[in-house]
Amino acid sequence: MSNFKIKPGFGLGMLAIIGLLMSTGASAEDAKPVLDAGNTAWMLTSTALVLLMTIPGVALFYGGMVRRKNLLSVAAATFATTALISVIWAVVGYSLAFKGSGAYVGDLSALFLKGMGYDSLSGTIPESVFMTFQMTFAIITPALIIGAIVERMKFSALLIFLGLWSILVYSPIAHMVWGGGWLAGDGIQDFAGGTVVHINAGVAGLVAALVLGKRKGYGTEAMPPVNLVYTMAGAALLWVGWFGFNAGSELAADGKAGMAMAVTQIATAVAAMAWMVTEWILRGKPTLLGMASGAVAGLVAITPASGFVGPMGAFVIGIAAGIIPFLAAVYLKRMLGYDDSLDAFGVHAVGGVVGALLTGIFSAAAFGGAGLNDAAHGSIFAQFMIQLKGVGFTIIYDAVVTFIILMVLKVTIGLRVTEEQEAEGLDINQHGERV
Amino acid sequence: MSNFKIKPGFGLGMLAIIGLLMSTGASAEDAKPVLDAGNTAWMLTSTALVLLMTIPGVALFYGGMVRRKNLLSVAAATFATTALISVIWAVVGYSLAFKGSGAYVGDLSALFLKGMGYDSLSGTIPESVFMTFQMTFAIITPALIIGAIVERMKFSALLIFLGLWSILVYSPIAHMVWGGGWLAGDGIQDFAGGTVVHINAGVAGLVAALVLGKRKGYGTEAMPPVNLVYTMAGAALLWVGWFGFNAGSELAADGKAGMAMAVTQIATAVAAMAWMVTEWILRGKPTLLGMASGAVAGLVAITPASGFVGPMGAFVIGIAAGIIPFLAAVYLKRMLGYDDSLDAFGVHAVGGVVGALLTGIFSAAAFGGAGLNDAAHGSIFAQFMIQLKGVGFTIIYDAVVTFIILMVLKVTIGLRVTEEQEAEGLDINQHGERV
Amino acid sequence: MSNFKIKPGFGLGMLAIIGLLMSTGASAEDAKPVLDAGNTAWMLTSTALVLLMTIPGVALFYGGMVRRKNLLSVAAATFATTALISVIWAVVGYSLAFKGSGAYVGDLSALFLKGMGYDSLSGTIPESVFMTFQMTFAIITPALIIGAIVERMKFSALLIFLGLWSILVYSPIAHMVWGGGWLAGDGIQDFAGGTVVHINAGVAGLVAALVLGKRKGYGTEAMPPVNLVYTMAGAALLWVGWFGFNAGSELAADGKAGMAMAVTQIATAVAAMAWMVTEWILRGKPTLLGMASGAVAGLVAITPASGFVGPMGAFVIGIAAGIIPFLAAVYLKRMLGYDDSLDAFGVHAVGGVVGALLTGIFSAAAFGGAGLNDAAHGSIFAQFMIQLKGVGFTIIYDAVVTFIILMVLKVTIGLRVTEEQEAEGLDINQHGERV
Amino acid sequence: MKLVTAIIKPFKLDDVREALSTIGVKGITMTEVKGFGRQKGHTELYRGAEYVVDFLPKVKLEMVVDDVTVEPVIDAITKAASTGKIGDGKIFVSTIEEAIRIRTGETGPEAL
Amino acid sequence: MKLVTAIIKPFKLDDVREALSTIGVKGITMTEVKGFGRQKGHTELYRGAEYVVDFLPKVKLEMVVDDVTVEPVIDAITKAASTGKIGDGKIFVSTIEEAIRIRTGETGPEAL
Amino acid sequence: MKLVTAIIKPFKLDDVREALSTIGVKGITMTEVKGFGRQKGHTELYRGAEYVVDFLPKVKLEMVVDDVTVEPVIDAITKAASTGKIGDGKIFVSTIEEAIRIRTGETGPEAL
Numbered sequence A, B, C: 001m002s003n004f005k006i007k008p009g010f011g012l013g014m015l016a017i018i019g020l021l022m023s024t025g026a027s028a029e030d031a032k033p034v035l036d037a038g039n040t041a042w043m044l045t046s047t048a049l050v051l052l053m054t055i056p057g058v059a060l061f062y063g064g065m066v067r068r069k070n071l072l073s074v075a076a077a078t079f080a081t082t083a084l085i086s087v088i089w090a091v092v093g094y095s096l097a098f099k100g101s102g103a104y105v106g107d108l109s110a111l112f113l114k115g116m117g118y119d120s121l122s123g124t125i126p127e128s129v130f131m132t133f134q135m136t137f138a139i140i141t142p143a144l145i146i147g148a149i150v151e152r153m154k155f156s157a158l159l160i161f162l163g164l165w166s167i168l169v170y171s172p173i174a175h176m177v178w179g180g181g182w183l184a185g186d187g188i189q190d191f192a193g194g195t196v197v198h199i200n201a202g203v204a205g206l207v208a209a210l211v212l213g214k215r216k217g218y219g220t221e222a223m224p225p226v227n228l229v230y231t232m233a234g235a236a237l238l239w240v241g242w243f244g245f246n247a248g249s250e251l252a253a254d255g256k257a258g259m260a261m262a263v264t265q266i267a268t269a270v271a272a273m274a275w276m277v278t279e280w281i282l283r284g285k286p287t288l289l290g291m292a293s294g295a296v297a298g299l300v301a302i303t304p305a306s307g308f309v310g311p312m313g314a315f316v317i318g319i320a321a322g323i324i325p326f327l328a329a330v331y332l333k334r335m336l337g338y339d340d341s342l343d344a345f346g347v348h349a350v351g352g353v354v355g356a357l358l359t360g361i362f363s364a365a366a367f368g369g370a371g372l373n374d375a376a377h378g379s380i381f382a383q384f385m386i387q388l389k390g391v392g393f394t395i396i397y398d399a400v401v402t403f404i405i406l407m408v409l410k411v412t413i414g415l416r417v418t419e420e421q422e423a424e425g426l427d428i429n430q431h432g433e434r435v
Numbered sequence D, E, F: 001m002k003l004v005t006a007i008i009k010p011f012k013l014d015d016v017r018e019a020l021s022t023i024g025v026k027g028i029t030m031t032e033v034k035g036f037g038r039q040k041g042h043t044e045l046y047r048g049a050e051y052v053v054d055f056l057p058k059v060k061l062e063m064v065v066d067d068v069t070v071e072p073v074i075d076a077i078t079k080a081a082s083t084g085k086i087g088d089g090k091i092f093v094s095t096i097e098e099a100i101r102i103r104t105g106e107t108g109p110e111a112l
């Protein structure tokens, strides 16, 4: 995905077919992308896997961490976000992200998916598959933000916020990195969305947590998670689904996809162990929530790197991802005093930055990676600076626009439920339901 | 799937291979279906996805909606149905549905899967894969009926009922629509089973709810759902698995499968939003159960249409599927007073009819669809009437045979547990277990 | 997988390509394995499916069966094992199992996956995919052992035990059977791991249960399962994921993979029904736990047979797997008095032995199977004896090494929590968490 | 004032609450409890092992009423909760010396 | 000795416990209960069907104290649990004749 | 008649119930409660943040017995529930004025 439009990735499958053609006398120059059933099979599957990450993945992962009285509200927010963003993406988001040649945003030429027919291809897969695969990324990104704002935001405000955010922040950033925009041209390496998805979601979460303010009782009352079995199951589905997220971002079933899967598995496992051990040493006990959080942090950090690094990079990224986000979620948050309730920032933004920067180092062939971007002219330092620039730009753009959206909503419809509703729990008063 | 045996669907993958052969001098006429690994990969996956829909999908979706004392009984009914129908399908159901050339039912030539070897193909995939894929459809259909009869039916009677129903109703209807029977010949468009699966299951559910009678306390006591997190997770797995259901029904990994996936996603999301908004307006609050129900209704309605319509059709079908089943489940049911406990009829039969009829309209190329069936000679009205005939026939056949099966069981072994057992809950007295 | 390195399994997909080449004049002798996108797509998917079996599959399956106070500890043990074994496998396990040509164990040539690049192939799929697919097998095997030792083992001891076991038992046995070791040479048929995975895990579980001793109160107090919905969901995910386990073991998307899926579905369904009916007759009620256990027993028993037997073999294996493990779990265990808490031995070892031995019979072409191993020279009796030898060797090697590992840990760090901790529950005192 | 405590079968809760409303009882506190008594517990199965669960789900209702209301309350409960089968439950009566409404500070019967 | 029973709103639990600790109460037993009273129950939805749930979640605190401590305890609870809104709950006082500490066998006020 | 209320450690429930059966107690009502007392609560972790949970799981047993049975009941519970460690719990005794068996309408000690 990282190379989309910049340097069309035919992948090994394609090469195999080309080889076949050559060996039978056809000339390679004739080859236009034709549909490849193997690649298409994998991308259909990947799309299902990434959807699985959000529902029920994120819904369970986050739902299990809140108090009983808000459990359904988290599930409802995630489920409704899935539906809402799907509609927005089909209507306008896909066009803004992947059509046209603007530096910052696409165009409106494919509103309502105009022009996408049964025969439209995107590389070697149907455009319908590419569009839907990308839709699942557009869905999970705002869904991750929910972790920062649970237990206090009005359901109506939440939907409007995330809908606007998808149009005004997600689509432009996706365009810049993957849709042919300036960051792509600049040479950023973001294989499966460390910047587009995780830094983007995490930073928006932090801004939202700050604008919304803390939950009543935060820091003084215990807020025990309702059921960590849900959280474990959610983390597991995130892990499994992430194979589609990372290996699917190759848009083909080839050697790069295979390596993306392998390094994903390694980095995730290492990060889960690293978080667990760090916690065991520093806090006395290895918790299930810790392992699950470490795994997610590892998945986040390997995301931008997955098609670029080899096993060595995966080990290093895993260790960093197990320790640094742990410190952010446990110490930084307490120090600074914001209530990023379920650590959308601590895990996704911090993990995403760790991953994005390390990608610029370990993609180097010297470390067993697939090679730096041409724009870096072989210099790890240059690649690192490109990564840094991309990360920095994303953080600033994201933070500013998110802040504006939220302030507008705050003065118009209001963001938070009343104190009484917060005490009663959002399940009953926002949804009329209860567990 | 809709075209099976009528107009063998080679799909784009096949075309690609044929193109390859042609460009190398082989003549296209020589091409017999050969196994395609890409298509086979997708169909293996689709089979797993559709199984996932029933277990744990339906088991959780339905299980979460009943009272605590009956939770395990719903899970057990779904799980046992999965096992039972698998056996029946392998022994006799597959043969009845897909072998022979009867107008109403197949034959017994493939009892115990006789003749299915390692090399048997069905189009470009192994017959073993086609058989198992179809098996998962045969499983989910009776499993959906369970929603109508929970909390009061004897476990033994339930198994016998659903087993007989599978042989006497499901296999014949599957044969008529997909196996070369008269509805196929008539030109019906039912890509993935709006008629065969959903109308069929929903109508049988209504008949069963009427024959069984209401639950004790229905309409006077509150019967709060035990845990809507289960229901959300179940709906999510249904959604994800439905990619295998709809896009898998193409039996290939090609552009049509891709479009089937895309329209499935769109219609489902639109329907979830539509149900949620309708409920918000009419009942005051957007519920999680509402969103989940809307999503399932959308999935149901897009099912027959999925390989035939484009994005425009998906939007319209989604809106209709969000509103009409909502009205059926909430108002119609109350008006008529039957106890279709979890709305098997309201969601699956009503949603299925909405989808089947709209398929006849939006499959027209004028609306961005893949085109009407040849039998309609280009007339939308003609196609609509074909659809109506198919739906009508299915409803009548299904209702009559279901009624007969149930009455026979009623006078022989009895259908309901005793009043005391119903009060105690089915978990303890039918299964000796408890949550 | 069973044929790995012995007789490279090109599969039908490969044959199709070869056919293609031949028809266009290329000579078959030129054909080297090239990457096949269809096969790769299926193997990427299978890897995700097998990971799904352990997390959340096994975690939920086992977690639901223990008492509330130990629920999280089971989930944590499973999750941590997944992470730990992934790391061990990448560092050393894969090399020990699949590199080198020792009779009993591989070598250390691929420590830290040295030599595995983007282009490395293993047959027609990337080596990275083969390695990760095998990793998921290495993960689930020790995870299954957990069932025998829940509710009383120290978390630290559990991790060290399973880590050592993976290196000292799993990798060698995997090498002997699949990696070119002596059992492979001997002609054993173990398609997807009846011996390597299930007998291996079940026997280790029994030894661990004996060394650890019974839970306090075992046999006198009721120890009701906390939530059989989790167990049902876990069993369902095992079932679904097992398609990747068995059909994926073909390492291709071809007719053999298709048949492996079909017989898996049949044997599992038959076994679930058989266990349920046996229990209904002998104990008075059909339980959800019984159906789920039967399904898992069926999956276990068909595992070694899945690429070798036809539908007939699947029916017979299913019946045997439904009845014999039931008797083992219910009567044998009580008779002998060991506390194999969740029946890792009763289901996996007993079911595995049933499957391994019946494979030697029903793989015969006479029973619709794919044929006996050449080493059996057409004699079912010879094949049966080969199977018996493999099973016997595995049991002895496994039991001895497992015993030694555990005794060393017992005298050094200790294996069990204190009596007080056991009474309080492992969730709180091992992990500081609670549901 | 008296505290009337009734232990009843769970599925009778709605009936009893209605009967009490009818005779003007304004406040009830309900607890889910498990009861052990003459009524035989049910049998549960676990992988074929049977065990008898002695403690059965019951509902405990507690209401503080003024002395004259005790009789009608007992009557109402007895009638509404009875099925004639073992396990229907018990009613106990004891004395409450003081009652306070937290919101207003009212005490005695006014507080009820 | 007296048994003081307080039924309060769940989210006031922490405040009340703290207030009681401050005045030296050493032991409390807490039960999750459901209350029916003047406070209107909330409405739940189920596929568009509304139903009113009369029984609201409450917390019951029971503590046995010696006679002189009753007044301060009542004061502390009243203050800490009050929101001024309907449903704040009640306090009931009754007599306990004997108390035994299981661990030591101590009886009377020493056992508390 | 007397109401004997015992608050014990959950894992002692089976032992206590058996001991009570042995001395002929016919009916018990059990509630899952949380106790706050001298026994230190455990520490829970949440993303590295520790918090102490003061309220520990306990089981409350209530049984109404005739006056002469009070002593043996107290003895039986004390013996069966004791571990000698802090947190073993308490027994409280109070007076019940009336008892009614719902099924039969029997009152007084016969109703027990």
Ligand SMILES: Nc1ncnc2c1ncn2[C@@H]1O[C@H](COP(=O)(O)OP(=O)(O)O)[C@@H](O)[C@H]1O
Binding pocket: D007, D034, D035, D036, D037, D038, D039, D056, D058, D085, D086, D087, D088, D089, D090, F026, F027, F028, F029, F030, F062, F063, F064, F065, F101, F102, F103, F112
């Ligand atoms: N002496 C008692 N003290 C407290 N609770 C009792 C007593 N006897 C019975 N109960 C409660 O009443 C319930 C019903 O009693 P049981 O003996 O089963 O039937 P019945 O009320 O018909 O005599 C029991 O489950 C228990 O909760």
Ligand SMILES: Nc1ncnc2c1ncn2[C@@H]1O[C@H](COP(=O)(O)OP(=O)(O)O)[C@@H](O)[C@H]1O
Binding pocket: D026, D027, D028, D029, D030, D062, D063, D064, D065, D101, D102, D103, D112, E007, E034, E035, E036, E037, E038, E039, E056, E058, E085, E086, E087, E088, E089, E090
């Ligand atoms: N007479 C009573 N006996 C027992 N519990 C009562 C009584 N009256 C009220 N309660 C309990 O106190 C709670 C609060 O009472 P309610 O009438 O709603 O408000 P308020 O305390 O403000 O008068 C109720 O939910 C119920 O649990």
Ligand SMILES: Nc1ncnc2c1ncn2[C@@H]1O[C@H](COP(=O)(O)OP(=O)(O)O)[C@@H](O)[C@H]1O
Binding pocket: E026, E027, E028, E029, E030, E062, E063, E064, E065, E101, E102, E103, E112, F007, F034, F035, F036, F037, F038, F039, F056, F058, F085, F086, F087, F088, F089, F090
């Ligand atoms: N004064 C009291 N009133 C009501 N319950 C009490 C009281 N004191 C203790 N308890 C209950 O008894 C339990 C055990 O008391 P605790 O002080 O921890 O230990 P011990 O019984 O050994 O003195 C507490 O958890 C609480 O439930």
